[in-house]
Amino acid sequence: MGFLSLVGNSFGCSASGERLVSAARDGDLQEAKALLEYNPRLARYSTFGVRNSPLHYSAAQGHHEIVSLLLESGVDINLRNYRGQTALMQACQYGHWEVVQTLVLFKANIHKADYLNGGTALHLAALNGHSRCIRLLLADYIPSIPDTLNITRKVSKNGNSVLEFDEGALHDIINKPADGGITALHMAALNGHVETLQLLLDLRASVSEVTVEDGTTIDLIGSGSTPLHYAACGGNVQCCQILVAKGASLSAENGNGWTPLMVARSWHRDCLEEILSSAPENRPQLLPSPYLCLPLMSIVKIARECGWRSSDSTPACVDPCVVCLERKCTVAAEGCDHEFCTSCALYLCSTNSTSTAAHGPPGSIACPLCRHGIVSFVKLPGTSPLIKDIGRTNLSLSFCSCSTEVPETLLEPPLCKPGSKCARILPLGTSFRSLSCQGFPSVKLNPSLCMGVPETSPSMVHRTSADRSLRNHLARCSRSRFRRSASHSESRRSWFCSLNQYVATGNGC
Numbered sequence: 001m002g003f004l005s006l007v008g009n010s011f012g013c014s015a016s017g018e019r020l021v022s023a024a025r026d027g028d029l030q031e032a033k034a035l036l037e038y039n040p041r042l043a044r045y046s047t048f049g050v051r052n053s054p055l056h057y058s059a060a061q062g063h064h065e066i067v068s069l070l071l072e073s074g075v076d077i078n079l080r081n082y083r084g085q086t087a088l089m090q091a092c093q094y095g096h097w098e099v100v101q102t103l104v105l106f107k108a109n110i111h112k113a114d115y116l117n118g119g120t121a122l123h124l125a126a127l128n129g130h131s132r133c134i135r136l137l138l139a140d141y142i143p144s145i146p147d148t149l150n151i152t153r154k155v156s157k158n159g160n161s162v163l164e165f166d167e168g169a170l171h172d173i174i175n176k177p178a179d180g181g182i183t184a185l186h187m188a189a190l191n192g193h194v195e196t197l198q199l200l201l202d203l204r205a206s207v208s209e210v211t212v213e214d215g216t217t218i219d220l221i222g223s224g225s226t227p228l229h230y231a232a233c234g235g236n237v238q239c240c241q242i243l244v245a246k247g248a249s250l251s252a253e254n255g256n257g258w259t260p261l262m263v264a265r266s267w268h269r270d271c272l273e274e275i276l277s278s279a280p281e282n283r284p285q286l287l288p289s290p291y292l293c294l295p296l297m298s299i300v301k302i303a304r305e306c307g308w309r310s311s312d313s314t315p316a317c318v319d320p321c322v323v324c325l326e327r328k329c330t331v332a333a334e335g336c337d338h339e340f341c342t343s344c345a346l347y348l349c350s351t352n353s354t355s356t357a358a359h360g361p362p363g364s365i366a367c368p369l370c371r372h373g374i375v376s377f378v379k380l381p382g383t384s385p386l387i388k389d390i391g392r393t394n395l396s397l398s399f400c401s402c403s404t405e406v407p408e409t410l411l412e413p414p415l416c417k418p419g420s421k422c423a424r425i426l427p428l429g430t431s432f433r434s435l436s437c438q439g440f441p442s443v444k445l446n447p448s449l450c451m452g453v454p455e456t457s458p459s460m461v462h463r464t465s466a467d468r469s470l471r472n473h474l475a476r477c478s479r480s481r482f483r484r485s486a487s488h489s490e491s492r493r494s495w496f497c498s499l500n501q502y503v504a505t506g507n508g509c
Contacts, residue, residue: 017045017054024054024070027063036073043075051082059087059103062096067103068309077108084115092121092137095130100137101350105303110137110173118179126184126200129193131291134184136350138203141170144298144376146361167204174205180219181212189227189243192236197243199289207248213255221263222256229254232264232272240275245284250276292363295333296349298376299342302331305385308342322369323348330383335360336372345377 016035020042023031032054035042046053055075058066067087071077078086088108091099100121104110113120125133175183185205188196201207213223221233228248231239240260244250253259258266261276321327321341329339340348352365360366360373367374 017042018047020045020054021047021052021057024058024063024066025061027058027061027066029063029065029069032066032069036069040073043070043073044079046079046081051080053079053081053087055079055087056081056085056090059096059099060090060094062091062094062099064096064098064102067099071102071106077103077106078112080112080115084113086112086121088112089114089119089121089124092125092130092133093128095125095128095133097130097132097136097350100133101346104136104139105300105308107304111176113178118177120176120178122173122176122184123178123182123187126193126196127187127191129188129191129196131193131195131199131289132350132353134196134199135291135293135296138170138173139296139300141166141173142203142294142297142363144295146294146364146375171204171206174200174203175209177209177212180214181210181223183209183227185209185227186211186225186230189231189236189239190234192231192234192239194236194238194242195289195291197231197239198286199291201242201246202289202292207243207246208252210252210254222254222258224254225263226252226254226260228252228260228276229258229263232260232269232276233267235264235267235269235272237271237275240272241284242286244275244279245286247283250279288362290353293349293352293365294361294363295345295365295374295376298378299331299345299349302377302379302383303342303346306330306342306379306383308346330380331377332380333367333372333374334376334378335374336367336370338367338369339380340377348374 016039020032020035022028023035043054053075055067055070055077056079058064058070077088080086086108088100088103088110089112091103110121117123119127122134122137125131125137175185177183183205185197185200185207186209188200207227210224210226211219211221213219219225221229226248228240228243228250229252231243248260250261251259254263259276261273264270264272264276319329319339321329321344322338323340323344327341327343330342331345332339333345348365348368354366360375364373364375366372
């Protein structure tokens with residue numbers, strides 16, 4: 001009976017988990033809310049085989065509201081599937097920048113690599129040309145200061161050189177190789193993603209990184225290939241021109257002894273013949289990438305500290321945000337001092353892809369009111385930090401935790417005195433943290449039902465001969481339960497009777 005009960009409970013967990021997976025995949029926010037309110041541990045459910053969690057499905061489909069709901073339910077943000085991919089990797093693969101923004105704000109790990117190819121979220125974003133996702137992934141590594149990419153050090157008052165940001169960390173992330181030594185720049189060059197290629201080069205991606213021999217990677221070009229070799233294989237003219245302008249070598253040979261021109265000829269890229277034959281006399285001046293965003297780090301820090309998804313509308317607010325006209329202003333742009341809410345400032349930084357700022361360094365975004373270049377945002381004096389609620393316990397899904405969670409029932413035994421408190425029977429699937437010993441002292445034992453001890457406490461009802469006969473009968477039954485029964489079935493029935501009486505009355509006889 002117990003085994004069948006456990007199996008039934010596991011089926012209940014699986015059914016509820018599959019319902020949450022369907023809601024996450026289809027974007028049904030109300031269904032997901034109802035299921036997580038019923039059992040928050042369903043957020044850690046994963047499908048059989050591929051091991052995709054509801055967080056993976058919602059991230060891959062771009063449902064950022066469900067992603068936020070799952071993260072607030074206590075799910076591990078860095079859960080992996082059978083390939084070792086996290087939700088951040090899948091969001092970058094499909095270009096859902098709103099999901100990437102949510103995961104970055106919740107501090108997802110951008111350094112994790114999958115099990116099959118060793119690729120990170122940056123590799124997947126570059127492979128598919130999602131420049132906005134790349135910008136959000138690197139939000140914590142590009143400081144909100146003017147000329148960040150040109151001036152990396154400044155001189156303090158005492159004459160010492162002070163490092164503005166960790167340039168080495170940014171260099172390691174941009175040039176991190178996957179299996180076979182393939183970098184994000186290699187992937188963008190091969191697939192002809194010009195905007196992504198330009199963004200990576202502006203962030204100091206190396207044009208001299210070469211691939212290596214690796215048994216898990218099928219490299220048709222050959223080991224020792226540079227990004228220009230890959231661009232020649234892809235056949236995009238603009239990618240080759242940008243790489244050559246950034247100093248990529250035209251004479252570099254890979255492991256097969258091929259130059260970029262020979263790679264282009266072997267793949268019949270005739271349009272690249274002139275570009276890869278000889279270096280230009282004058283290196284062309286390239287404009288900075290329109291996807292650079294300097295104020296992103298400052299607004300991300302403010303959003304993490306003070307929140308960014310406040311839905312409290314302020315109809316009586318005298319000076320609401322000029323963009324949404326709903327929420328109160330929480331941040332101000334340095335320079336022009338125009339005020340916005342945190343959500344709108346995040347949206348401006350995440351979606352900007354044009355250099356329309358009238359005055360400002362490369363990477364600044366244009367203020368929607370005065371077109372002044374915004375380099376950073378500052379928190380307004382009246383903005384208070386977010387009060388962090390105690391998160392739900394991050395528990396793994398137990399074998400039987402769903403189908404047994406029924407509403408709490410208060411058992412009222414007929415022999416309880418009016419002044420006594422009955423023990424509350426908790427659901428079997430309840431966490432151990434909800435169990436405490438505070439409920440047990442409130443249970444008052446009735447001595448008249450224990451081992452035939454004479455009653456010493458005053459009774460709440462008038463004693464009659466029938467009551468006295470009933471007490472004597474119960475006392476004889478209690479004493480007889482401790483004697484060995486001749487029949488095995490009779491002893492089991494006596495044991496269940498004692499257990500039921502203990503649950504009903506709190507008596508341990």
